[in-house]
Amino acid sequence: MRPVPFTADPLKVTSTPLASLRGVRRRRGAVQALDGVDLALPAGQVTALLGVNGAGKTTAIEILLGLQPADAGEVTLFGRHPSDLEARRHIGVMLQQAQLPERLRVDELLALTRSWYPQPRSVADCVALGGLDGLLDRRYGRLSGGQQRRVQFALALCGRPKLLFLDEPTTGLDIGARQQVWRAIRSLVADGVGILLTTHYLEEAEALADRVVVLDAGRVRADGSVGAVRAQVAQRRIRCKSVVPADVVATWPGVRSADVIDGQLVVMAEQAESVLRCLLDADPRLGDLEVQRAGLVEAFVAMTATADGMTGSKQEAA
């Protein structure tokens, strides 16, 4: 599959963004990790930053957090330099790796983190938002990976941040815990918090994001609402029960892929009509027919596909 060319479709950000990158470039070793990236994070919106492994997401976040410098371009956090203490006071951060003292209990970790802020969120609110019921008297080091992620999420909220950075917050969470985090994110956004979310679960971006930014090899490939990004890929998904073998369908003109999934033939095609005609000609008894517009997953795969048709390794997780 060839990479699909995209034109940027930025959502209009009407008010001053809480944080922004403008024309940011950053080299890491031999790699141009960011190659002229523009990104604006508005209040009261979830911006999902998507990209395959190595696309530059963590680099972008670390530059916004002042953890590494930009080689070129402009970086602002609440209108200031990201290393500015006053600006940093208003952010909450949940990174992929968290080093927390394993011997402390969850209530002690909450008390410690709350003590850093002049007006911290109440313990009850932190527990409710993080879904920490029953965990307060447990030692952090003895919690499961998913329980530790929930604690990290609650700690990121302690200071009532206006801007929250969530780097793969729900990786390793069970369905109930993931839904709890989604509810918390929605309630924070309703209170005006701006959120930068990275995730490899594209249904998470589809469910939560007001805006999706797709990074690929350090460049922004798409920037717009979920619907706008989805619409950039004019693919249709055809599902049906048919006796026509998938490997035969895969050779038809306009067909991008054909597979049998759960006993159904699933065809991705540029246009549904010509494929449907071929299918009905080849199998008059074809049944359970369904045609849908491609989702964010397909749009993402098309945008980030490399020249030889392979895509990033984590996309299967989506």
Ligand SMILES: Nc1ncnc2c1ncn2[C@@H]1O[C@H](COP(=O)(O)OP(=O)(O)OP(=O)(O)O)[C@@H](O)[C@H]1O
């Ligand atoms: N310290 C470093 N030294 C050399 N190269 C680096 C360093 N840190 C990152 N890179 C490279 O920069 C590029 C962008 O990395 P980055 O961690 O920002 O990607 P990512 O999109 O966050 O990936 P993932 O989804 O795996 O977390 C990658 O090619 C990576 O190998």
